[in-house]
Amino acid sequence: MRPALADSRPLSIAMVSQQANPLRPVPESAHQSAHVAALSESLARSGHHVIVYTRRTDPDVPERERAPEGYTVVHVPVGPFELLPDERTLPLMGEFGGFLEGEWDQVRPDIVHAHFWMSGIATQLATKMLGIPVVQTFHTLGAVEARSTERTSRALNDRIRLEQLIARGSTRILATSADEVFELAHMGIPRQRTTIVPHGVDVDLFSPHGPAAERGELRRILMVGDVDTDNGFAAGIEALKRVPDAELTIAGGVDGDAASAAKKLASTARRHRVADRVTMLGSVDDADLPALLRSADVVVCAPEHTSDATLALRAMSCGIPVVGTAVGALREVVSEGATGRIVPTGSARRLADSISSVLDDPAVAKSFGAAARERVEQRYSRLAVAEEALRAYSRCVSAPPRTRMAPVR
Numbered sequence: 001m002r003p004a005l006a007d008s009r010p011l012s013i014a015m016v017s018q019q020a021n022p023l024r025p026v027p028e029s030a031h032q033s034a035h036v037a038a039l040s041e042s043l044a045r046s047g048h049h050v051i052v053y054t055r056r057t058d059p060d061v062p063e064r065e066r067a068p069e070g071y072t073v074v075h076v077p078v079g080p081f082e083l084l085p086d087e088r089t090l091p092l093m094g095e096f097g098g099f100l101e102g103e104w105d106q107v108r109p110d111i112v113h114a115h116f117w118m119s120g121i122a123t124q125l126a127t128k129m130l131g132i133p134v135v136q137t138f139h140t141l142g143a144v145e146a147r148s149t150e151r152t153s154r155a156l157n158d159r160i161r162l163e164q165l166i167a168r169g170s171t172r173i174l175a176t177s178a179d180e181v182f183e184l185a186h187m188g189i190p191r192q193r194t195t196i197v198p199h200g201v202d203v204d205l206f207s208p209h210g211p212a213a214e215r216g217e218l219r220r221i222l223m224v225g226d227v228d229t230d231n232g233f234a235a236g237i238e239a240l241k242r243v244p245d246a247e248l249t250i251a252g253g254v255d256g257d258a259a260s261a262a263k264k265l266a267s268t269a270r271r272h273r274v275a276d277r278v279t280m281l282g283s284v285d286d287a288d289l290p291a292l293l294r295s296a297d298v299v300v301c302a303p304e305h306t307s308d309a310t311l312a313l314r315a316m317s318c319g320i321p322v323v324g325t326a327v328g329a330l331r332e333v334v335s336e337g338a339t340g341r342i343v344p345t346g347s348a349r350r351l352a353d354s355i356s357s358v359l360d361d362p363a364v365a366k367s368f369g370a371a372a373r374e375r376v377e378q379r380y381s382r383l384a385v386a387e388e389a390l391r392a393y394s395r396c397v398s399a400p401p402r403t404r405m406a407p408v409r
Contacts, residue, residue, distance in 0.1 A: 011393060014109040015040060015052040016119040018096060019089065022052055023065065023073050026083065029116075030286075031310055032139050035199050036115055037069075042386035044070035051109070053100060055092070057083050076100075086118070087155060097125030104130055111393045112176075115139060117159060120166035128169075135389075135397040136170040137197070138163060141183050144306050164188065171396045174389065177329035179306065195392045198329070199310055200385035201317045201376055205290055208319035208373060212294040216278065218247040219359050222296035222320075224279065224311050225282070227252040228261035232302025234268050235348055239300075241272045242352035246359060248277060251284040251292060293318040297365065298358045301330055304345050309333040313380050316340075316372035321365050323354045333380075335338055339372035 015036055020029035022037035040050045044067075056063070064072045076099050079092040100122060104112075113136045114123040120136050127134055141343065142159035146152055167173055167189045174197040175181045181194050221240065225231035233250055240248045246282035250265070262280060269275040284292055299315035299322050306328035313333055315322050322340035324330035336342040341354035358365050378384065 002198070009048065009260050009394075010047045011043075011111060011390075011397065012049045012107075013043060013051070013393065014100075014104065014108040014112045015050060015115065016100065016112060016123045017052055017115040018055045018076070018093070018119045018122060019116060021054045021057070021073070021075075022071075023067060024058070024061070030225060031199065031308065032115060034286075035139075037067075038200055038202065038382045039189065039386055039389060040067070040071040042070035042382050043390065046386070048390075053103075055079065055089070055096065056081055074103075090118060090121075093121040094125060097122040099125035101130065104132060108132060110340055110397050113137065114166075114170075115390070117142070117166060118257045120170070121162060124166055124169045133171040133176050133399060134169070134303060135172045135392055135396055136166055137174045138167075139175065139176065139308075141180065143187070144180075144183060148304065171399060172392055174392055176308065178332050179328045195388070197385060197392065198333075198380055199313070200382040201313045201380050203317050203377055203381045204318035206293070206314045207290065208294070208369070210294060211291050213288075213291045215249075215295045216247065218245060219297045220295060221246055221248045221355060221359075222251070222293065222315075223248065223302070224251040224289070224292075224299070224390045226282075227265060232300070232304065233265050235302045235304075235351060236300050237265065237268050237274060238272055238276060238348040239302075239352035239355060240274045240277060242349065243356050243359065246277070246297075246355075247279065249279045249281060249292075249296070251281045251289075253283045289314065293320055296320050298323055298355055300351070300355060301325065301334075302343075302345075303330075304350060312405070313376060317376040317380075319369040319373045321358050321368035321372060323351065323358065325351075335375065338368070339375055340368050341376070360391070 017036045020032035020036055022033050022040060025033035040052055043270050044050045050071035052073045053076055056077050059081040060160040061075050063075055076096055112123055112132055114120045115138050116139050123134055142156055142163055146156050164187050173184055173194045178197050184189055184194055223233055223236050236248055269278040292316050299320050301312045301324040303325060309329035312322045312324055312330055314338060322334050324334045324342055325345045328341050334340045334342055343350045343354045
């Protein structure tokens with residue numbers, strides 16, 4: 001283990017992740033659950049005392065549970081013991097914050113790390129009289145969501161306003177990308193109060209070494225994600241008609257709410273006369289994803305709007321080149337001309353040309369894949385991410401005491 005984690009003074013760290021349980025993830029918040037679990041594990045294995053607070057959604061789980069990786073999860077008993085939508089969860093954050101304040105008034109942590117905006121509300125309420133330093137990771141911002149979905153509502157406007165309050169009341173913001181730092185600056189948060197701590201990758205699970213999923217003779221282009229959200233699958237299908245001797249494999253749910261979106265994609269494939277080269281696998285478990293990624297010649301991430309780049313990082317960790325659109329974290333994760341290609345949104349021709357430039361030159365593809373793996377190991381491994389977070393924690397612990405939140409003008 002590298003020295004940054006091992007040599008740090010052991011800290012008592014409270015993680016607040018009210019909707020994303022690291023031990024019992026649900027699809028709606030699976031990426032956040034994985035991030036909290038990986039960060040907590042890395043810190044705990046390095047000698048730091050980590051407690052994760054999440055809302056109890058199952059009556060059969062104990063209030064306190066010890067994870068095999070060495071951290072503790074507290075299932076906070078507020079609200080009904082079931083999964084709730086945001087509009088029913090938000091009113092519970094005052095009670096959640098009261099529970100946290102009672103805990104921390106008795107046993108004070110060195111630092112609190114809140115994940116997502118509603119966790120931030122509870123954390124601010126719990127710490128405003130205790131003066132404990134707080135770092136905040138939003139994971140997604142309401143302003144970005146409003147722009148990407150082209151919708152607005154009173155609830156979303158309230159969320160944006162609350163995120164401003166949370167950001168101003170936090171000791172430091174841990175942004176997941178440079179794009180998020182820009183968004184925070186637009187919200188009035190000075191750059192010097194933000195640190196980039198990206199989402200990490202399990203480099204042992206997502207590795208170039210291991211079995212690959214079965215495939216045919218055609219060169220495989222792979223896209224992964226929810227088919228009913230902005231993941232650029234239609235653009236990938238349109239690009240495919242300009243890429244001969246290749247197949248497009250799409251891994252993503254095709255049942256329930258996603259069924260109508262899957263039918264539209266099938267119609268798009270027929271319209272572009274590539275239906276015989278498009279395969280929709282349905283959902284793929286994380287345990288099966290590494291083998292699927294290793295079976296690809298190139299992975300395409302082509303959202304029109306912002307992206308958290310998780311899929312791109314996993315592909316890169318497996319040594320697979322990535323073609324991504326110039327949005328969100330993809331712009332910094334994928335290094336143009338070194339680990340893959342970055343293309344502008346809205347151009348199927350440019351996307352097809354970039355895909356072909358990788359598929360048609362095996363030497364380039366091999367070079368991209370090797371460089372991608374090296375980049376992930378150095379910057380995006382779970383250990384590297386934990387080291388970045390710990391440096392931010394240490395900086396906050398030694399900072400002057402927090403003041404109370406100022407109102408948004």
